[in-house]
C-alpha cells in the first residue's frame with residue numbers, strides 16, 4: 001500500500017543535505033548506525049556479519065531492511081535493540097545509545113517482535129498481551145482497550161484461547177500484537193508477515209503506514225517478501241556486511257530502471273559481485289554491459305569488498321569513515337536543499353543519581369511474578385512432580401541408606417561337634433558342653449546374621465569364594481574347655497588353651513561395609529554372650545569385659561547410625577540441587593525460546609528477572625522444604641534435637657543458594673545439554689567434598705581446606721550441630737553454616753547479574 005501524493009513528511013524523508021556528522025545530528029534520527037562491525041566466531045576464523053555498516057532511520061518512517069537469508073538482518077536488529085554488542089562502531093536509538101542510563105532503550109519506547117514466536121504457549125492471547133502491556137507500564141484497562149483494537153486489526157481468534165493451540169500464523173500475529181500493545185515510538189519487526197495471508201499482510205502494512213503518518217512513530221521491518229517493502233519509505237538493501245543501497249523504493253526503481261525491488265536487488269548484487277572480480281577482463285566486459293545509473297551505487301562496495309559504507313544519511317551523509325569515505329552514496333536529490341523545520345525533538349532524559357540506586361521497578365516485578373505464577377498454575381502436573389520429587393528422594397534415602405544389612409550369611413565349621421551327625425544348639429547353664437554353640441546361637445538371635453554349618457573348612461571356604469557367604473568361622477575342637485581354662489587360669493593359661501580358645505574368621509572384605517558389620521556383631525556378640533555366661537557361673541561379668549566402658553553419649557546415638565549422620569547433608573543436597581535444576585530449567589526455557597530477549601528489550605532488566613525468579617522459586621522451595629522435613633523427622637523419625645526454625649531456615653537458605661547457582665548455570669550455558677553437564681558435574685564433587693557421606697576430617701589436608709570453602713560444607717556441619725547436638729544459632733559452628741551459605745548466595749547472584757549484564761552478542 002502506498003500513500004497518495006507526497007506528504008510534507010515524505011518530502012522531508014527525501015531531502016538530504018550534506019553537513020558535518022555530529023553527535024547532535026545522529027541523535028535526531030530514530031536509529032543511526034555508524035561503522036558497525038560485528039563478527040561471530042573465533043579470532044582465527046571470524047564470521048564477519050556487519051562490516052562497516054552505516055544505517056540511518058529518520059524519525060517517522062517505515063524502514064524496510066532487506067537482504068538474503070543469513071546476511072545479518074537479525075544481528076543488526078539485535079544490536080539496535082541493545083541485545084547484542086557491536087565489535088566496533090556506534091549505534092544511536094531515539095537519541096541515546098542503547099543500554100545507557102536514561103536512553104529509554106531497551107524500554108517501552110521500543111516494540112520488538114523477534115523472528116521466533118517467543119511467547120508462553122500456556123498463556124491465552126489476553127494474558128500474553130496483559131503481560132507485555134504490564135511490562136510496558138500499561139494499566140489493565142489500557143491493555144484491554146488495546147487488546148480489542150489489536151484483535152480486530154490482526155484478525156486474532158478468541159483472546160481466551162491458549163497460544164499453544166493456535167496455528168503458526170496466528171501465533172506470529174499474537175507475537176506482533178505483543179510488540180504493538182504499548183504503541184511504542186519505535187517498532188522493530190523481524191519478519192512479521194511470514195506465514196500471513198495477503199489480505200492480512202495488507203492490513204498490517206496499512207497499520208504501519210497509518211502509525212507513521214504523523215512522524216511520531218518509526219518502524220524498522222525485515223521481510224523476505226521484497227516487493228511488499230515498496231510500501232516502506234526507505235529501504236536498506238543489505239549484502240556482504242553493509243548496505244548496497246539505502247534509499248526510497250520509488251527512487252531505486254527509477255534509478256535502476258527496474259520493474260521491481262527484487263530486480264534492483266539482483267542488479268545491485270551482480271554489480272557487487274563484479275566488483276569483487278573486477279580484475280577479470282572477461283567479467284569486466286559483463287560489468288560494462290550492465291547499465292548503472294550515475295551515482296547510484298556504492299562505489300566503495302565495488303572497489304573494495306572489505307569496505308562497507310553506503311549510507312545516504314538523512315542530514316548526515318558526509319559522516320564517513322576514512323575507509324568508507326571512498327564510497328559514493330546513492331545520491332539524494334541534491335536539488336532540494338530545505339529541511340522542513342519541525343524535526344521531532346531530540347530526546348534528552350535527565351539521569352538522576354538516585355536512578356542508579358533503583359535495582360528493580362515494582363511494575364516490572366509485578367508483571368514478572370504474575371507471569372511466573374501463572375506459568376506454574378498452567379503447569380500443575382509439572383509443579384506437582386517438582387514438589388513431589390524431593391519428597392520421593394527423601395523417602396528413598398530414609399528407606400535405603402544407613403541401616404544394618406539384613407540376613408548376612410556366615411559359614412561355620414564347628415569342630416567341637418560332629419556335624420552333620422550332631423546339631424549345634426544352645427544349652428543353658430555354666431556347665432554347658434559346647435560354649436561355641438551357645439555363642440553362635442546368641443549371635444543369631446541378637447544380630448541379623450545367618451549361620452550355615454559345614455563339615456569341612458574346604459566346603460565352607462568354597463561358599464565364601466563363590467560369593468554365597470560373607471565369612472567363614474572355624475571353631476577349634478576343644479574351644480569350650482580351652483575357654484574355661486582361660487577364665488579359670490587367667491595369666492597362667494597354658495599356650496595350647498590360649499590357641500584353642502580362638503575362633504578364626506576368614507572374611508570376604510570386598511564389601512567393606514558388610515565386613516565391618518560382621519566384625520562389629522561378632523565382637524559385641526562375644527562380649528554380650530560372655531557376660532550372660534559369667535552370670536550363670538556366678539562370676540562378675542567385668543572379669544571378661546574390656547577395660548573401657550562407653551557410657552551414654554553426650555550427643556548423638558548409642559550405636560553408630562549412618563542415616564542420622566548423612567541426613568543433614570542429604571537434606572541440603574536434595575533441596576540445593578532441586579533448586580538448581582528448577583531454576584536453570586526455567587531460565588533456559590525463557591532464554592532459548594527468545595522470551596527472555598524479548599522481555600529484556602521491553603525494558604525488564606536481568607536483575608528483575610532474577611529477583612522475580614527468586615520470589616517464585618522461593619514459594620516452590622518452601623513447599624519442597626516443608627515436605628522433605630516432615631517426611632524426614634516426624635514420619636521417618638530421624639533424630640531432631642534442635643530448633644525447628646533454625647533447621648528450616650538453613651534448609652531454605654540452601655535452596656536459595658541452589659537457585660542462585662541455577663542462575664549462574666543458565667547464564668553461562670548456551671543450552672539445556674551444557675546446563676545438564678554443568679549441574680551434574682558439580683553434583684558429585686559437592687556430595688563428595690562437603691562432608692555429606694564421609695567426614696571431611698578424613699580427606700587429604702589440601703582437600704579439607706578446599707572443602708571448607710564449598711557451599712554445602714559448613715552448612716552441613718551446621719545442620720548436624722543443630723539436629724544432633726541441639727545447638728543454637730549463637731554457637732560458631734552453627735552460624736558459620738548460615739554465614740557461608742549466605743556468602744555463596746551473594747557470590748552466585750553477583751556472577752549471574754554480571755554475566756547477564758555483560759554477556760551480549
Ligand SMILES: Nc1ncnc2c1ncn2[C@@H]1O[C@H](COP(=O)(O)OP(=O)(O)OP(=O)(O)O)[C@@H](O)[C@H]1O
Pocket residue numbers: 040041047049067068069070071072073074075076115
Ligand atoms: N549467535 C551466533 N553465533 C554464531 N553465528 C551466528 C549467531 N547468530 C547468527 N549467526 C550467523 O550470522 C549470520 C547472520 O545471521 P542473522 O540471523 O543475523 O541473519 P538474517 O539476515 O536475519 O537471516 P534470516 O533472514 O534467515 O533470518 C548467519 O550466517 C548466522 O549463521
